[in-house]
Amino acid sequence: MGEPKCIHTEPELSLENNSTQEKIIAAAHKLFTQKGYAATKTREIAEEAGINLALLNYYFRSKEKLFDMIMADNMQQFVLGLAQITNDKATSYQEKFALLASSYTDLLLNQPEMPIFILSEIRNNPVGLFQRVRLDKIILSSNMFEQVKEAMKRGEIQQINPMHILMNLLGLTVFPFVASPMLKQFGGMNEGAYRDLMLERKKMIPLWVAALLQVKAP
Amino acid sequence: MGEPKCIHTEPELSLENNSTQEKIIAAAHKLFTQKGYAATKTREIAEEAGINLALLNYYFRSKEKLFDMIMADNMQQFVLGLAQITNDKATSYQEKFALLASSYTDLLLNQPEMPIFILSEIRNNPVGLFQRVRLDKIILSSNMFEQVKEAMKRGEIQQINPMHILMNLLGLTVFPFVASPMLKQFGGMNEGAYRDLMLERKKMIPLWVAALLQVKAP
DNA sequence: AGATATTTTAAACATTTGTTTAAAATGTTT
């Protein structure tokens, strides 16, 4: 009854691992993301992965440890792109808007339940989860917001709190995925039609955000 | 051991009910909305309400029945205003945008966790929850969207799928509440500063939505 | 092949959790 070979010492979410470990991670990722931590049972994960229940604790010590890995991976995917794109000095802020809308739309078309999962789990654990991926002031002091502030000074765009820009960009991009079950119902749309709508938005959002920047506060 | 007086026959969420029933509803509303169905335990609700555990089943038969009431109440608050405002024939579509942004902002400032609760629970139960508050095509065939379509014909605004308008309006308004823990961290903001930002948005969103309508598809 | 380490399995354990039971307490009616 030895410890597993190299799992507990390097508990990172990698894909070139043992096959059963992969199966567990894949099943856990699917179920946790779909239903959240509390609603997902260890026996469900084992069944979905097609493995014996005890292997879950053998490889990951506990449900919570397994969850933390899935969550960290989701968080990283969700916020790492943000930091990278906003800090690329080779692009203008308009190009960054387009890149953000584009890359987030692509990401969410493949993993539509990621943001609602992250946001609903964060509310239960507001502390600690951000310590790994600490973006405290990385966003507001990013190259993108420096460029935006410069454009404000030049009078190219209206004076506005940069947080509004971030909220508008993410709101326009992410919200349709967060609220997709409700919005599909509102529009009487199927999966395909909804997807097409998202692809339309991918092109429109940069134009929309640019237009918002021209609106003057009353 | 008789049945409670008039509870099971009129299982609606009203405020002029028995005191202990009120206490249970208040506690359940708080905990369910805060943590979701699966993460909320009946013993927690009883403790929060300051009542004996068995009273929960005495008054509401089961955890699920209690949850359904809380959920229906939340859903109603969230979507009923939408139907009312969008179908008021006395207002222009621009006025409706302002009314929607304003009333939703006020609602969410008082109950910030309502949308994330609704949206995260809907994903677990996509069916059935909408049958009570059926808004299938009420939104798209509302007076507001009739007015918008007219304005498109007149060339007053650009041609666009009306769903985009709904998504933009709700995305700009609701998303900052859905993602508030994350966004507060991004901006390094406290509760008060965040609230002020939401009040600014309340004024800006109608102008922003109006500006979006002028953007031409590429 | 034999020894050793690793992985997998079935079963059990200890809590947790939703619900029920039966009696006690409180309220209402006659």
Place this chain on the structure above:
DNA sequence: AAACATTTTAAACAAATGTTTAAAATATCT
């Protein structure tokens, strides 16, 4: 006050759930 109905309580129950155990199966090494 007696009889009845309603509400509250403590205790128990049955099922679900996260985890552990010890043995069996499989792989790895010498």
